[in-house]
Amino acid sequence: MANWIDACAAEDIDEEDVIRFDYDGRTFAIYRSPDNVYFCTDGLCTHEQIHLADGLVMDHTIECPKHNGQFDYRTGKAMRAPVCVNLGTYATKVEGDRVLIEI
Amino acid sequence: MSGIVILGGGECGSRAAFSARDQGYSGPITIVDEETGLPYERPPLSKPDAQGIIRKPICSADMLRDKAITLLDGLQAISLDREVRCVTLSTGVKLGYDKLLFATGASARQLTCDGGERALSLRTVHDAARIYDIAQPGTKVVIVGAGLIGLELAAVLVARGVDVSVLEYAPVALGRNVPRPLAQRIVDRHVSEGSHIFCGVEVDSITAGHVVLADGRMLAANLVVAAIGVAPRTGLAAVAGLAIENGVCVNDNLCTDDPHVFAAGDCASVQRGGIRQRFETWQNAQIQGDIAGRNMAGGQHAFDGPVWFWSDQFDLGLQGVGQTNGAVFATRKVDNDAEVLFYVNEASQLVGAVGLGRGNAIAKDIKLAQKLIEAGVSIVAEHLNDPDINLKTLLKPATTA
Structure with a gap:
């Protein structure tokens, strides 16, 4: 059953950037793409459990701050070694000035 | 049956095998590795x-099988005949x-002093x-060598409650690849955590239970670890006349003078800045x-990007990219205890x-620095x-009309 969580204000995330969002013992990464669309993935890199929110967003990829693994944050797909396991992704929607994620 | 043969199953050799397949290579690919078991990452070895x-x-x-990559582990290549293109195991x-x-990577340098063989390597x-x-x-534990690996190990052991001394021949720790202000901060942290760091000291000998310094001082040691750098493993390549x-000398495509033989990673040398x-x-x-x-x-890719490294020392994260010697051009205080130096x-x-x-505070700026260097x-x-x-x-840059 859909469980929409109010995660942050739309303006909390710069364009082409990411923030960390912790909820109920879990951690997520919420992205704002260069074309102003919001996405959400698991918060930790699948390689060594590093918070992706410290990493670099370029276009539609997030690069892990530690070992340079890359994911397409729209799909969670692992794009570059050392990562080989995809990230889980979660639906988002914007209501008013708030970003909600479905977990 | 010919195909691609890779000597060494570390990060470099494994990556080469998968990349050859990604490039569309359909012939046999074989990795020969002296160690036993699946290829593994070395960085975690200093981070237990x-x-x-x-x-x-x-x-x-499964990944090896899916890509039809054969791993021959626990085996050594003992000779190479380049005329007939054949390796003997x-x-x-x-x-x-x-x-x-x-x-083939690199092997840890050994101490040459009396009793040097008593020291372990990592x-x-x-x-x-x-x-x-x-x-x-x-x-x-006495660690000889205050470079990144020696100090990473010191940090881990001190946190375990080990009494750690680090000995450095040079006048300062981390002198080879960390700028002084950052190196000093790392050293200060080690000292505050309880490590004993001695710079400008020479090891005279290692006995059962002690390290004897050239000035006569003796340090008790249940274990001595030599962390004095690595030497490229070039033996077989040299014998084969490369x-x-x-x-192993390679061009920017990482090919040796023999178009059938490549070298990459720790064992390979490329021409950069005239050396x-x-x-x-x-x-x-x-x-x-x-x-x-x-x-x-069959690809034609050149190695030209800046090289990046990281090191974890307690909760401090160090990262560097490109050439970080010479005068500092700019300093960016990312936050109260995070800074980036630029060259x-x-x-x-x-x-x-x-x-x-702390943590990954400087990671984003270092990644952007890498892209600025490349651009x-x-x-x-x-x-x-x-x-x-x-x-x-x-x-x-914003495009202006």
Whole structure:
């Protein structure tokens, strides 16, 4: 059953950037793409459990701050070694000035 | 049966195998590795968790099988005949090849003083297991060499309750690849955590239970670890007549003078700035492995990007990219205890950056620095110095009408 969580204000995330969002013992990464669309993935890199929110967003990829693994944050797909396991992704929607994620 | 044969199953050799396949190579690919078991990552060896060392595989047996990559582990290549393109293994088996890759890595330098053979090294998963087995809380460990690996190990052992002394021949710790202000901060942290760091000292000898210094001082030691750098493993390449100069000489495509033989990673030397350089970093092993793999499969990729490294010391994260020697051009205070130093060439193009901060505080700026280096953009110090200016804007200047 859909469980929409109010995660942050739309303006909390710069364009082409990411923030960390912790909820109920879990951690997520919420992205704002260069074309102003919001996405959400698991918060930790699948390689060594590093918070992706410290990493670099370029276009539609997030690069892990530690070992340079890359994911397409729209799909969670692992794009570059050392990562080989995809990230889980979660639906988002914007209501008013708030970003909600479905977990 | 010929195909691609890769000598060495570390980060570089494994990456080369997968990249050759990604490039569309359909012939046999064989990795020959002296160690047993699946290829594993070396960086975690200096970062054990509470249970001890972590053997983190680079790939699974399924991944190798899916890509039809054969791993011959626990075997050594003992001779190479380049005329007939054949490698002979320690079992006597002969492997023909169309392309051969030296990804043989490097081996830890040994101490040459009396009793130097008593010191362990930290290079393989077996080395790590022996070290952490002996270095129990309350024991005394002497680490010779205050470079990144020596200090990473010191940090881990001190946190375990080991009495750690680090000996450095040079006048300062981390002198080879960390700028002084950052190195000093790391050293200060080690001292505050309880490590004893001695610089400008020479080891005279190692006895059962002691390290004797040239000035006569004696340090008790249950274990001595030599962390004095590595030497490229070039033996077989040299015997086979390949050019060796600070590693196996390769061009920018990572090919030797023999078009059927490549070298990459710790064992390979490339021409940079008029000298033959080797890059002993995990990322270089990965990138050069990728390039060599693709080129063996018919690609034409050149190794030209800046090399990146990281080190974890307690909760401090150090990262550097490119050339980080010479005068500091700009300093960016990312937050109260995180800063990044930048280096430029005569054309004011960024050539290097190195940063230190808690956790991954400097990671984003170092990644952007890497992209700025690759893009070759000219930089003014004021922009780098100002932490409120997102470095991304320097990479993508706003287009004005």
